[in-house]
Amino acid sequence: MPEVKISLRQLSILTALYTIGSAILIIPSSVANIAKQDAWIAALAGLGFGLLILALHHQLSRMYPGTNLLQMSEKLLGKWVGKTVNLLFLVTLFLGGPVTVLYDIGSFMIIQILPETPIQAILLLFGAIIVLGIRLGIEVLARSAELLFPWFLLLFLSMTVLLLSIVKWERAMPILEHGTGPIFPAVLSFLSIAYLPHIVLLMFYPSSVARPQDAPKAVYIGSLLGGGVLIIVIALTILVLGPDLAAKSAYPSYMLAQKINIGNFLQRIEAIMAVMWFITLFFRITLYMYAIVTGISQLFNIKNYQPLVLPIGWIMVSLAVFIYPNIPFKHDWDKRIWTPYIIIISIGLPLLLLGVHGVRNMFSKSPGKTS
Amino acid sequence: MKRISALILLNLAVSLLLSGCWSRRELNDLAIAVAAGVDKVGDRYRLSVQVAIPGQVASKKAGSSQAPATLYTAEGDTLFEAARRMTQISPRKIYFPHLRVFLIGESMARQGIAEILDFLLRDHEFRTDFFLVVTRGVTAEETLKIMTPLETIPANKLFNSLQTAAKAWSPSKAVTLDELINDLIKEGKHPVLTGLEISGDRNIGQTKENILNIYTPSQLQYSGLAVFKLDKLIGWLDEKDSRGYRFLIGEVKSSVGFERCKNQGKVVLEILKTNTKTKGKIVDSRPEMDIKVYVEANVASVECRGLDLTKPETITELETRMEEKVTGLLESVIAKVQKEYKVDIFGFGEVLRRSHPRVWAKMKEDWNEYYFPNLKTHIQVDYTIRRNGTTGNSFLNELKE
Secondary structure, X not given: OOOOOEOHHHHHHHHHHXXXXXXXXXXXXXXXXXXXXXXXXXXXXXXXXXXXXXHHHHHHHHHOOOOOHHHHHHHHHOHHHHHHHHHHHHHHHHHHOHHHHHXXXXXHHHHHHOOOOOHHHHHHHHHHHHHHHHHHOHHHHHHHHHHHHHHHHHHHHHHHHHHHHHOOHHXXXXXXXXXXXXXXXXXXXXXXXXXXXXXXXXXXXXXXXXXXXXXXXXXXXXXXXXXXXXXXXXXXXXXXXXXXXXXXXXXXXXXXXXXXXXXXXXXXXXXXXXXXXXXXXXXXXXXXXXXXXXXXXXXXXXXXXXXXXXXXXXXXXXXXXXXXXXXXXXXXXXXHHHHHHHHHHHHHHHHHHHHHHHHHHHHOOOOOOOO | OHHHHHHHHHHHHHHXXXXXXXXXXXXXXXXXXXXXXXXXXXXXXXXXXXXXXXXXXXXXXXXXXXXXXXXXXXXXXXXXXXXXXXXXXXXXXXXOOOOOEEEEEHHHHHHOOHHHHHHHHHOOOOOOOOEEEEEOOOOHHXXXXXXXXXXXXXXXXXXXXXXXXXXXXXXXXXXXXXXXXXXXXXXXXXXXXXXXXXXXXXXXXXXXXXXXXXXXXXXXXXXXXXXXXXXXXEEEEOHHHHHHHHHHOOOOOOEEEEXXXXXXXXXXXXXXXXXXXXXXXXXXXEEEEEEEEEEEEEEEEEOOOOOOOOOHHHHHHHHHHHHHHHHHHHHHHHHHHHHHHOOOOOOHHHHHHHHOHHHHHHHHHHHHHHHOOOOEEEEEEEEEEOOOOOOOOOHHHHOOO
């Protein structure tokens, strides 16, 4: 594989966009559904727990700088066990990650903006730029992230400022009406979309970063930035729409953008605001796919991952059409299957690897060196 | 060969990308709905949609023969079905995102409006920024037939006049879909909607004759607030009570009030700013409400003699009397709603829920039947008169007979 390096700044931006990802569209309603007006508390707590999860990931990456997650598990678990684990990881992640996020953007488009367009047309076009992006490599992706991030920030900040005039603080009252009970499941729901999937980032950092020793810091900065954006979005949906409507709406952030009306003049700009999540969802899917494609090429010892991109992209697009039979199934899936799954691979797997590492260290004096 | 295939590929790509969206609808394919109204006929919904005719609106020439808007009406077992059935009479598919007002017939409102609201919220073509209004004493369909002067499209008249009335004259309330639904879902608050009447001769109102002369025989006029128990209309508040209601929920931006002088005549005050703070408390395990209203006003006109506006005492006295008057206004509307309707439209339950969530959880079952009708309210009005306009003492004082 050609040697690619991205800068720390680029890593931060990629992490931020990855964190915001599809969460900006779906997180407000799923968190408000559980925690009602305390959703923002859940989001704040989620940020805290998210940093703990990142710390765990960094712990793992620090042991073997220069290797990615799959190489690590192969090294620690042995060739065959490692490869089996990796294959399972990649296949399930493929089905649960990029395919479902692509489904999200497709269903958003046909529910809110283009109801009569076949979903295939949207998925195909969106899939095409993803395939193009991955073929060009992580460096190009990182640079385009750098270019697009200011636009995202501009849209996000203008949305926030334009909505400030209709914020009503009493919508967030009373604080902790139902006690702290519902906060925990809400935090879990927040984490499962926002921070637990960060394990995927271990596929290209620190090994593809220019200064690997500083990579964790860059990831922290990006995660904090992304988490901050999500907290603001959740708080705005509560303060502008109210917890009930926020929980009922399929896409509360889009509904927020619809509420913008400055003097009957600056209004109906929701389609422009939607560009915001086109950017973040693009990077979310692309980073997932990049991790999966490079992972598969490693698994089968293929030198260049590029020939794999198009076929896997095709599979992704076609699967995204029917991955969920209907929307309630998706909600049920997110709650009952995705959350435990992502906990297993994002907390269970690193803990397993760290454990094996510790056990191995006990038996051999020399700890594993980089390959 | 390679060149040619590359060209073909490029062509394919371009035609795929540049063909635009599937769901595109050009401006001349749209029938832009500006107002819609729904009535119930037996078990069926009767949907009337006022569609703007762009050519008539754009032309500056007076005396064009066609009306600026047209009305399509269709019946259906469901609202959505009625909307689609409308294509049988409309040459174009109705386009709803530019809807300004949605009228609900009174008789339909009495039977419940929740079912139609779900459609409005779920369908992607409806935004949430139009106003919902109940037509009082008439069907929604009939209301939409009235021609209006000044704003050629009646829907625009309805929208603007409700917005202005809610701002400058307090009894009307502009309610959008999301606010209404929030009120419906919220425990401890029941919704209200503004009523709309046809005044004058309806038969003339439906013809162009209505706007031919300076005098308009028939007008669309907002009047009173409709009180809902959940989604069913149960009664009306008159203008005075409606004002009191809007004072209580702190929505009055500007309005006019007066006080009788000691002699004959009145002092008129223009309200510039109001602020209402409601706090719930528990006294002897019973809920009570502390309502603090702050009003800032100017003297707008003096219609009596002997009022000495140069003295601060006069102002103080006027303030005290206005405070009593506003307190009376608020007390009377609370008492009326408590006695007659027994539904908490003021959101007192909501206030209590915010400050005492645990107590509220116990009371919410019996709130409307027991706690709300017996709720004690302490109203404290702080009325401040700031300025008295461009003149000092009224010249009326100097008039000698």
